[in-house]
Amino acid sequence: MTIKKILLPLCVAALFIGLAYSGLNDFYLLIIFNIGVYHIAATGFNILVGQAGQKSLGHAGLFGVGAYTVALLTVEYQVDPWLSLVAAVVVSAAFGIVVAIPALKVQGPSLAMVTIAFGLLIEKIVAEWTDVFKGQQGFYGIGAPMIGGMPLDSRQWVVVVVVLGLILYAMTSSLLDSRFGRAFAAVRTSEIAARSVGISVLRFKTLAFVISAVTCGLAGALVAQQNQYINSDFVNFNLSVFLLVLVLFGGRTPAGAFMGSVVLALIDALLARWPEVQHFVYGGILLFALYFMPDGIAGVVDAFKRRRGLVSHEDASDVDADEWSRSAPAAGAVESSRPLLEVTDLYKAYGGVVPTNKVSFTLRRGTITSLIGPNGAGKTTMLNLLSGLVPADAGNIVFQGRDVTNLQADRVAALGLGRTFQNLKLFHGLSALENVMVGLYRVQESGFLSNLLNLSSRRREEASVRTRAYSILKFCELEQYAHEEANSLPYGLQRRLEIARAVAAMPDVLLLDEPAAGLNPSETDELTHLIVKLKERGLTILLIEHHMDLVMAISDHIVALDYGTKIAAGLPDQIQRNPKVIEAYLGAPA
Known part of the structure; x- marks a missing residue:
């Protein structure tokens, strides 16, 4: 990723950190924290849904895996909170592979059903296996990361999620602007054609599930540590729907994942007093995005830039038409008399x-x-x-x-x-x-x-x-x-x-x-x-x-x-x- 491409994200990150230290109260700091957490979850989930085209309605389960990993490690085993955060990422990645194995055998609505089943299974386990996961009572006193021997305050939590979000933004932008990003897009649009150019559909679907599991698990772990409390209410089907709406509404680019996080976090905060209305609003947003903005907010922005001629491309007029044949791999070592x-x-x-x-x-x-x-x-x-x-x-x-x-x-x-x-x-x-x-x-x-x-x-x-x-x-x-x-x-x-x-x-x-x-x-x-x-x-x-x-x-x-x-x-x-x-x-x- 070039300096030019990272300059705007750096400015946005500096703006959010500046807002955190501008004297805002804890309510507004929590909104900024939520924007950062949603963005962290969306960076990977966007690769699965937006780039690889695999629809999932069970990633609340992976959010819960990360949250309960840090809860168990810090409360029951007194593991260092920073190490617990790393462990949450590793465990979530393992669960991503577990979800991918059955999901790779199905497509379309069947894939959504498989992921729903996983999400509901995690939800039932944490709600009813009370001896381990405490059910409605939940875990209190979850260990939070410390700096200088002191727990992070609200402003420092904003800095943590902003920095993590910026790192993930840069990483996913680099990944998607490479052969891996093009392979994800190929799998999304035509699996048969993708295989015909040497792309392993199995490998890239699994990779997309693992990446999405890592970021959703990380987001869950951060929420649990920031609240220092987690219970079964945090892991529900509504969260899976929310994440899907966020990605589809924002668009399949890293910038789209961020814009969707900002809009949905603000709407979520505005509707906090009327939880029964949230489902209707999210459904309306999803329908609006599917019918009028199939490429999300990012797609609208990109279309506007193209119409205004704001997209520049490098000049290739001096490229030699024979360059490809000179740089192609050598033919296999086969006797000339033998059929190819x-x-x-x-x-x-x-x-x-x-x-x-x-x-x-x-x-x-x-x-x-x-x-x-x-x-x-x-x-x-x-x-x-x-x-x-x-x-x-x-x-x-x-x-x-x-x-x-x-x-x-x-x-x-x-x-x-x-x-x-x-x-x-x-x-x-x-x-x-x-x-x-x-x-x-x-x-x-x-x-x-x-x-x-x-x-x-x-x-x-x-x-x-x-x-x-x-x-x-x-x-x-x-x-x-x-x-x-x-x-x-x-x-x-x-x-x-x-x-x-x-x-x-x-x-x-x-x-x-x-x-x-x-x-x-x-x-x-x-x-x-x-x-x-x-x-x-x-x-x-x-x-x-x-x-x-x-x-x-x-x-x-x-x-x-x-x-x-x-x-x-x-x-x-x-x-x-x-x-x-x-x-x-x-x-x-x-």
Whole structure:
């Protein structure tokens, strides 16, 4: 995170600390403290909900885990309050993994139900296991952190939450402005496309749950220590709803999490006298945000800045269009005489339907092989089998001398196999440049801590990746659209952008699933030219296409399928004369 980006948050933090020492009474200091606590909880919860797109209604349980951890450690075992705070973070992270395990197997409403069940379970445990958690009576005398042997006063508590909030803001901003942030966005918008560029959906969903658990647990621990009291009333479903409303209303950026915290904390304070009204107000805010501000307050602010031309982008006019191919990873060490990809007796059945019936073929390095056949011939199923999106029932796939049959899609992509999709699967909400940068995920090496702490190695890598992404866009003649949202581009440009994303990491094999579908003749000619240029750069391509003029013009080898069975293979002119192929397309003669 640059000094320019952190300057405004520093000023806001200084303002809140200044207000705390301006003579405000404890009521107003408590409001500022609550803003800080809500912001701390929202920084991680926003990554889960806003960035990774996983809706949760059980994070009050994780808030309770942090609160009761410090309560038990300081009251029952007299552990130092600072150490208890650290322990609360660790225990909350462990519970985040526990919640993630069942939640990873479901999506949508089912995911919300799983998290609700977790929240209710924690609520019941702390309310009814009175021997340990004291129920309604709760814990009194919870140890609070001390400075100079004296407990923190109200003003010092404000300083603590402001400093912690600023640190978390800087860390999450750095994380989201890196390959991790782009991976979260990819998981949110299209899990299938995310796996196709080497992103482990399982890993990033788990990571999002753990991060959200850490910040919610930290917020709960701070509340318990500041109050020096906690009971089961603090852990309830309403808190989970409040956190969800806060994130959706604020928006999915770190700044949005802060703005939502400020607005919701003030509304919460205003409605404290009428608790029965709070639920209606929060429901109204949630509906308003979903219908009129789907990107929250932060989205409204960003849209205003774009309209006013207040968003600046670096100039990339001097980037070399060949930079990406020179900096791409070297091809795998495979003998030139050996096929790059070998498919042997591949078989897949869905009940009585067999879209792939013992199909065999090979791909040679640096060639274009086309997979043709009428609708329903099993072409897309073949690509799904090769890329790991669908498991094979029998047969083998050997890629660069390694058996990759039934390997997970993200691992297949990491080995050097990229693909596009018959139905466009761009990452909506990201710019064209960011889509290509997601494609470069597998060649980036910086780790989680490096990106979280914004180390110099991470900054150098990001600069290199951004330059390479620009060069790929320039190679595909898309550089003028680098900062346009991907889903706002014309359809033909979106097709080219998906190819740009797929070749970003210079895969050894590129699978193209009907890239010319829906294109006009001019766009088809541009696409043909791009595919030929990719071949000239040494890329091996497996193409599915219904445009026979395109197939015959650029293919080195053609494999024809019909009802899941290979009926012919050979050079383009051989396939054109093959009677089985003619029969498959035109029908048997009368």
